[in-house]
Amino acid sequence: MSATTAATIASGPRAYGRRYWLFAVPAALVVLLVILFPWIFTLFMSVHDWKVTGDTPFVGMANYAKMLHDERFLSGVWRTLYFTAASVIAPLVLGVWAAVCFSNNFKGRGLARTLFVLPMMATPVAISLVWTMMFHPQLGVLNYILTSVGLPPSTWVYDAHTVIPTLVMVETWQWTPLVMLIVLGGIASLPQDPYEAAILDGASTWQMFRHITLPLVMPFIMVAAVIRIIDALKTFDTIYVITLGGPGSASETINILLYQTAFAYYDLGYGSAMVVVFFVLILLVSLLLLRLRQREDLR
Amino acid sequence: MKSGFLGRVGLYLSVSILVSPAVLFFLWMISLSLKNELDNTAWPPVFIPNPPTLANFVDVFEKNDFLTYTINTIIVSFSATGLALLLGVPAAYGIAKSKATRAAALILIARVTPGLSYLIPLFLLFQWLGLIGTLTPLIITHLVITVPIVVWVMIGFFEGLPGELEEAALVDGANIWQAFLYVAMPLARPGITVATILAFIFSWNNFIFGVVLAGRSTRTLPVAVYNVLTFEQISWGPLAAAALIVTAPVLLLTLLMQKEIVAGLTAGGVKGG
Numbered sequence: 001m002s003a004t005t006a007a008t009i010a011s012g013p014r015a016y017g018r019r020y021w022l023f024a025v026p027a028a029l030v031v032l033l034v035i036l037f038p039w040i041f042t043l044f045m046s047v048h049d050w051k052v053t054g055d056t057p058f059v060g061m062a063n064y065a066k067m068l069h070d071e072r073f074l075s076g077v078w079r080t081l082y083f084t085a086a087s088v089i090a091p092l093v094l095g096v097w098a099a100v101c102f103s104n105n106f107k108g109r110g111l112a113r114t115l116f117v118l119p120m121m122a123t124p125v126a127i128s129l130v131w132t133m134m135f136h137p138q139l140g141v142l143n144y145i146l147t148s149v150g151l152p153p154s155t156w157v158y159d160a161h162t163v164i165p166t167l168v169m170v171e172t173w174q175w176t177p178l179v180m181l182i183v184l185g186g187i188a189s190l191p192q193d194p195y196e197a198a199i200l201d202g203a204s205t206w207q208m209f210r211h212i213t214l215p216l217v218m219p220f221i222m223v224a225a226v227i228r229i230i231d232a233l234k235t236f237d238t239i240y241v242i243t244l245g246g247p248g249s250a251s252e253t254i255n256i257l258l259y260q261t262a263f264a265y266y267d268l269g270y271g272s273a274m275v276v277v278f279f280v281l282i283l284l285v286s287l288l289l290l291r292l293r294q295r296e297d298l299r
Numbered sequence: 300m301k302s303g304f305l306g307r308v309g310l311y312l313s314v315s316i317l318v319s320p321a322v323l324f325f326l327w328m329i330s331l332s333l334k335n336e337l338d339n340t341a342w343p344p345v346f347i348p349n350p351p352t353l354a355n356f357v358d359v360f361e362k363n364d365f366l367t368y369t370i371n372t373i374i375v376s377f378s379a380t381g382l383a384l385l386l387g388v389p390a391a392y393g394i395a396k397s398k399a400t401r402a403a404a405l406i407l408i409a410r411v412t413p414g415l416s417y418l419i420p421l422f423l424l425f426q427w428l429g430l431i432g433t434l435t436p437l438i439i440t441h442l443v444i445t446v447p448i449v450v451w452v453m454i455g456f457f458e459g460l461p462g463e464l465e466e467a468a469l470v471d472g473a474n475i476w477q478a479f480l481y482v483a484m485p486l487a488r489p490g491i492t493v494a495t496i497l498a499f500i501f502s503w504n505n506f507i508f509g510v511v512l513a514g515r516s517t518r519t520l521p522v523a524v525y526n527v528l529t530f531e532q533i534s535w536g537p538l539a540a541a542a543l544i545v546t547a548p549v550l551l552l553t554l555l556m557q558k559e560i561v562a563g564l565t566a567g568g569v570k571g572g
Contacts, residue, residue: 019475023393024402027386027446034417034443035409041420094317101313112318114557119321121553121560123504125521126542129528130328133535141327141344148343173320181564205306234413237506241525255415262419263511275416286411 042272050269063273072249073257073274080233080253083164087171087232092225094172095179096217100209102180103187120177128241131170132157135242157243160250167251170238175231179224186220187213226289233282254278325550331539332356339535355540359527362537365544367516368523374434375519376502379441383498386442387449388491392479394450395457403454409447414507417443422511432514440508445498452497452563456490457483493563496556500549520545 046063050056067073102113119127134142135156143153156166194212203211236255239245245252245260252260258278262271331339332355333348359365394402417440425436464486465478473481484491509522518526524541553560 020393020397021399023389023396023479024399027390027450028402030386030442030446031405031409034421034439035412037424038417038420041423042416045419097313098317101310101317104310106307106310106314110557112314113561114554115321116318117557117561117564118325118550118553121500121549122325123506123521123524123542123546123549125504125506125525126546127324127328129524129538129542130324130331132528133331133538134327139340139342139344144342144344173324178564181561230411236413236415237521240506240510241528255413258415259507262415263422268419268423272419275413275419279412279416282411282413283408 042275045269046272046276048269050267050272052266052268056269059269063270064277066270067273067277072252073254075249076252076254076257079164079251080255083168083171083235083251083253084229084232086165086168087175087235088225088228090168090172091176091179091228092221094176095224096183096214096221098176098180099183099187099217100213102184116180117177119174124174124237125241127174128170128238131238132242135166157251158247160247163243163247163251167235167239167242170242171232171235174238175228178231179228182224182227183217183220186217190216222289226286229285229289230282233278233285328539328543331535332543334536336534336536339539355536356544358537359541359544363523363527363541364516365520365523365541368518368520369544371434371437371513371517372503372519372521375437375441376499378434378438379445379502380495380498382438383442383445383449384491384495387446387494388453388484388487389479391450391453392457392483395454403450406447406450409443410451414443414505418508418511425512431512432517434517436512437508437517437519440512441502441505443508444501444505448498448501449494452494453487453490456487456493460486489559492556493559496552496559497563500552500560503549504546 045056047058047060048056049059049062098116102109102116134140135158137143137153137155137158140156142156146153154166155162157163190213194216195208198208198212234255235253236259239251239253239256240259243251245256254274255278258271258274261267261274330346330348333351333353334345335352335354338345338348390402393399421436421440422431425431430436460483465482468478468482469475504521505519506521506525509519510525513519513522524545527538527541
C-alpha cells in the first residue's frame with residue numbers, strides 16, 4: 001500500500017484524476033442528445049403555438065396562462081396528487097411489512113421472494129390487460145370472488161368513484177416489491193446487538209420492530225418513499241391501458257392528459273408547457289424529500 | 300430473530316397473504332390463455348382449463364404479425380442494452396474513480412424525468428430526419444431507459460472494488476484505459492450481468508416510446524399486444540395468450556436470475572421509463 005501511495009505521489013495523482021472524466025464523454029454526448037436536447041427544445045416549444053402542421057408563432061407565456069384556467073388540467077393535477085398519495089402510502093405500509101417478513105429465515109424464502117417480485121418485473125401492458133379482464137363487471141373473476149364470500153360486487157374501473165382506488169390497487173400490487181427490496185436491504189445492514197439486548201430485556205417482537213427496526217431503517221423507507229412518489233406521479237402504462245383516463249375523465253392524470261394533448265390533439269406547444277410544469281412539480285417533490293432526508297441523517 | 304411456534308405460524312401466514320396476489324394473478328393469466336372462449340366467459344368462472352388448449356396461442360400468431368413484433372422487440376432491446384453497456388460501463392467507471400457526484404446526479408435526473416417529456420421533441424426530430432417508420436428512433440429513445448440503469452448499477456459496483464489491483468497495474472506502467480479494460484472490467488463482470496439483465500428487461504417492457512414512435516411494421520410486442528385489445532372485440536383467450544407471450548421471457552429471466560436481479564434492484568431502486 002505504501003509503495004503504491006509513493007508511486008502515485010511521484011507520478012502525480014492529479015494526472016490520473018483528471019483523465020478519468022474521459023471515460024464519461026461518450027455517454028455524456030448521448031445524454032446531451034437524448035435528454036438535454038429534449039428539455040431545451042420543450043422549453044422552446046412551450047412558448048410557441050405549436051401544432052404539427054402550419055406556422056409556430058411565438059406566444060410568450062400564453063400556454064402557461066391557459067393552464068391556470070384549464071379546468072381539465074387543474075382537476076388532472078388534483079387527481080394525480082390523490083392517486084399519488086394513495087399509491088405511495090399503501091405500498092410503503094405493505095412493503096415494510098413484507099421486508100420484515102422476508103428478513104426472517106424460513107423454508108422457501110428465496111422462491112417466495114422471487115414470486116413476490118414478479119409483478120414489478122412483468123410487462124406493464126400485459127398485466128394491465130389481464131387486470132382489465134378481471135375487472136369486468138359481469139364476467140370478471142374479482143366480482144365472482146367478492147360475491148362468493150358474500151360481499152357486494154364492485155364497479156372497479158367502470159365508475160368514477162371506484163376507478164382511482166382500483167388503479168391504486170394495481171399500482172400497489174405492482175410496486176410494493178420495490179419498496180420491500182429497498183427496505184429489506186436496509187434491514188440486512190442493521191447491527192445485531194440492539195436486538196440481542198432487547199431480547200435479554202424481554203421485549204416483544206412488536207416492541208423490537210417499533211423501537212429498533214423502524215427508526216433504524218427510516219432512511220431506507222424515505223428513499224423508497226421518494227422513488228415511489230416519483231414513479232406514482234409518472235404512472236402511464238397501466239392507466240393508459242386499463243382506462244385511458246376514463247370513465248369520462250375520472251382517471252385522467254397529468255401524464256395521460258399530457259399524452260392526449262400532444263399525441264391525440266397534436267397541440268405540441270400546450271403539451272410542452274404541461275411537460276415543463278409537470279417536470280418542475282416532480283423535481284420539487286424529489287428535492288423536498290431529499291432535503292428532509294438529509295435533515296433526518298443529521299439528527 | 301427469535302420466534303416461537305406462534306411466531307412461525309404468523310410468519311408463514313403473512314408471507315402467504317403477501318405472495319398470493321402475485322401467484323394467483325399469474326395463475327389466472329395462464330388459465331385464461333389455455334381455455335376456449337366458452338369457458339373464459341362462463342359464470343361461475345372455470346378455474347382449471349379442461350381440457351387445456353393451445354388454440355389461443357395459434358390464433359395470436361395467425362391473426363397478427365407477432366413474429367415480426369417479436370423480432371422488432373429483440374432488435375430494439377438488444378441494441379439498446381448493448382449500446383448502453385458500451386457507453387455506460389466506462390462512464391460509470393469514470394464517475395466512480397473521479398468521485399463525480401454531480402455527474403451521478405445528472406443520471407438521477409434522467410431517472411426522475413417522465414418518459415413522455417422526451418417524446419414530444421424527439422418525435423419532431425425523428426420526423427425531420429425521416430426516421431419515423433424505422434427501428435432507429437426506438438433504439439435511441441430506449442437509451443433513455445438503459446443508460447441510466449447501467450450507469451447507476453455500475454457506479455455502485457466500481458465503488459465497491461478495492462482499487463489496489465488497478466493501482467498496481469498503473470504502477471507497472473499500464474495507462475488508465477488498460478487498467479480499466481484488463482483489471483477493472485473482469486472484476487466487475489457480476490455487476491455487468493446485473494446491469495445487462497435489468498436494462499434488457501426494462502427496455503423489453505417499455506410501452507410509451509413504442510406507442511408514439513412505432514409504425515405499423517416497427518411495433519414492439521407491448522404495443523402489439525395493446526393493439527390486440529383495441530382491434531379485436533374482447534376475446535379473452537387470445538388476449539391473455541398475447542399478454543403471456545410478451546411477458547413470459549421477462550418472468551422466466553426473473554425466476555432464473557433472481558439473485559442478480561434482487562441485488563441490482565436493491566442497489567439502485569431502478570425502474571425504467
